[in-house]
Amino acid sequence: MAKHKPYYVGVDLGGTSLRAMVVDGSYRILGSQKVRTPVPAKPRVTIAKMEEVIEAALKTAGVRRADLGAVSVGAPGTIDARRGVVEQAPNLGWTEVPLAKELRQRLRLPVRVENDVNVGMMGEYRLGAGQGAQNLVGIFVGTGIGGALVLQGKLYEGACGSAGEIGHTVLMVQGPLCHCGHRGCAEALASRTAMERDVRAAIASGRKSVVLKIMKKKGHTRMTSSIIQAALKKRDRVMEEVFKRAQYYLGILAANAVNLLDPERIVIGGGIAARLQEDFVKPIRQTAYEYFLHPARAQGIKILPGQLGDDAGPLGAVVLARERLKV
């Protein structure tokens, strides 16, 4: 029998940052390192950077490469997890990159590549807000709206591995244009990008708001969740209205999922939820409960903010790799 390898590396390959985290078999975080994702860049450049950041994280953790059981990467876009290929990742400008194979050759370790939303879901499911439930819907609100499903205790990936695109549920026929090309998707109504669009439109139409001022002060060109939080703290009326409307749509989105899938739990993940917790989730929960077909079910269904924040991805990547590889 192979010697027991007690450590694992989870990697979060995002469009802006690239992070590696070293954990032991109980998911204690022993070290982690983060760098900016080189974008746009050839896959070769990014993969070399990944090896670097993994090495740096191992050093921080005081763990040798030889003691790793597996490396698992959560990557954005359309992933073929079985082949370990990033099929389409618009954020990275990648098409058909055999990421698992390339990393395996460099690291000489078992490597898994999974969809970033799926690994976030698995993190929350096993170690965070999803613990104890067997049927879960994850709604991850950020620049877009991602989704993932755990059904009957297992990650549900669908026939081709592309299940979970809850952000592209049409909630408003002929509603605002979504970047996917359709109209009225949840993502076009309630993502951070949709909120920013609505705030800017309100300001352009003459409404007063501190949002742009805060962005300038913080040196941001985008309305990040920290900007949203700061504007809400200042009781900015435009921000409050836009935020409330997004929460209303997310509540309906959650109710749609409950009526279709009858889960025990909904986890609202992503940056805004991580930062604002109940301030974000409570109104979502209220609307969802209102829209359940069977209102009596409300008691059995918990709608909770994610607990792991940015750690959900790398932790969940390790959870999923260990389940798949049985290590």
Added chain:
Amino acid sequence: MAKHKPYYVGVDLGGTSLRAMVVDGSYRILGSQKVRTPVPAKPRVTIAKMEEVIEAALKTAGVRRADLGAVSVGAPGTIDARRGVVEQAPNLGWTEVPLAKELRQRLRLPVRVENDVNVGMMGEYRLGAGQGAQNLVGIFVGTGIGGALVLQGKLYEGACGSAGEIGHTVLMVQGPLCHCGHRGCAEALASRTAMERDVRAAIASGRKSVVLKIMKKKGHTRMTSSIIQAALKKRDRVMEEVFKRAQYYLGILAANAVNLLDPERIVIGGGIAARLQEDFVKPIRQTAYEYFLHPARAQGIKILPGQLGDDAGPLGAVVLARERLKV
């Protein structure tokens, strides 16, 4: 070992008719009988009627009660299939009726009670338009819109057995009122009831239409699928417009389900689909394909009309009972 019991009875307990069908182990239909459902009526009265219609079907089929392996009932409303209890069936005016137990005592046979949409789905899955797929979404369009899911080759019922309520997906925030009390549900946009509402509103506003005339001639007070078919045949403009709009909404509903669940197949069941087949399903398919997040997936996803019509329910009831009881 028990003697092999080669025959089964599937019962379709509907709000208007009550039907029993006798099949052999290969699902050949040996006989069937249908009566009007006594509504409103005490459960005792209806259950006695069920025994009668089962006996009559057995007689037609030339099968003895002693040769039955099981009786399986598809019932409308909220069903607890494990306990065999009809929890809520507004169509029948029933609450908490232990139907399986009552029938078992009368028939002295294994009895299952299942949700009517779930059995229709199982019929199409094993014997009809769903054959060969492992992940399916059933959308049953009639007076309401029912739904059922087969995921990874198994009927998916959710945490509490109430999964599949796809008719109560909100597609149009603040859209028309649904009988469930919410606004903009698919059922309020694209069911036969919604179509009838829209046709009547168009006529009330002064538009010309032959629909009411056809209804009168056929002696119907409701716009049944045969009325819809007759009006379309006469190229009634109001009917054409309303029908087309319903198909558009159903296409979006199907695409929402595909984006979330990534199935291989969508089956459009119910009376309109049974009667109009491709005339009903083709425009639904076209809109759905347009709204897929991954248009390339269209080739892998078939959207088909149900093949079994009214037989889907009783046949699927037997399919499901045999899987559950292993008979």
